Amino acid sequence: MELVIDNLSKTYANGVKALQNISLDIPTGMFGLLGPNGAGKSTLMRTIATLQEADQGSIKLGDIDVLQQKNELRQVLGYLPQQFGLYPKISAEVLLNHFAVLKGIINKKERQELVKALLHKTNLYDVRKQNLKGFSGGMKQRFGIAQALVNNPKLLIVDEPTAGLDPVERNRFYNLLSELGEKTVVILSTHIVDDVKELCTNMAIINKGQVCLKGKPLEILESLKGRVYQKTIEKSELNLYKENFQVISERLFLGKPTIHIVSNTNPGEGFTAINAELEDVYFSEIFNVTNAKSI
Structure with missing residues (x-):
């Protein structure tokens, strides 16, 4: 069926x-x-x-x-x-x-x-x-x-x-x-x-x-393999990072924002490469559609 x-x-x-x-x-x-x-x-x-x-x-x-x-x-x-x-x-x-x-x-x-x-x-x-x-x-x-x-x-x-x-x-x-x-x-x-x-x-x-x-979720995860990076920043820096990177999610860790970004190349600046989760795929797609609608 x-x-x-x-x-x-x-x-x-x-x-x-x-x-x-x-x-x-x-x-x-x-x-x-x-x-x-x-x-x-x-x-x-x-x-x-x-x-x-x-x-x-x-x-x-x-x-x-x-x-x-x-x-x-x-x-x-x-x-x-x-x-x-x-x-x-x-x-x-x-x-x-x-x-x-x-x-x-x-x-x-x-x-x-x-x-x-x-x-x-x-x-x-x-x-x-x-x-x-x-x-x-x-x-x-x-x-x-x-x-x-x-x-x-x-x-x-x-x-x-x-x-x-x-x-x-x-x-x-x-x-x-x-x-x-x-x-x-x-x-x-x-x-x-x-x-x-x-x-x-x-x-x-x-x-x-x-x-x-x-x-399929596992196959979809491959689309972000090697492209997701993480960094903990100061709250005052959040808007600046959003202007310069594709920030797909943010969450607080010990009172400070930890952001995930998508980048085709290593962004440096203290970012650490991480394994993509399904949540990263989700936020990445929502980010893309939202920004496309605002152009």
């Missing part, structure tokens, strides 16, 4: 070009969609999920024309949006059973077995009788995945799923998504680079509604 997006564009009534000729081939497995807030990730996810129309282009999941066969796509789609509501005074077991009814699973025994299996898969079986208002953020996210899996989807979309989760909950979520990606097309839309680094065998970076880069 493969999801093929071809020349997809969307412009909102206020003139914002949310998507500009997006083309992606997404195979079975975990696919990471990276980009800053406002890059167009959620617009793309909603369009794939048939929640809004595109201005032009096509999307196909196997033999399904997503933009023309919305009902067929919804039958094989699992979707966990960035924000979703839950009934706080209902237990996880009861609400998941309700979702199964809505998905057309009318046989009671079959439905009970499915709900039990999903609660085990998402590590929520022991709290199945607990009302959802008492769930932690990570537990709510895992319940969100459980409801998205009710119809055994061929395509699963998760939009910013680990934002706000503590490290333990995030690792649990990583393990769950990784297992699901073995047999399903899973799109993980996020601005957290570690999510993609830990999980995804294929990825794309989008910004300003455009695809900046796409490929």
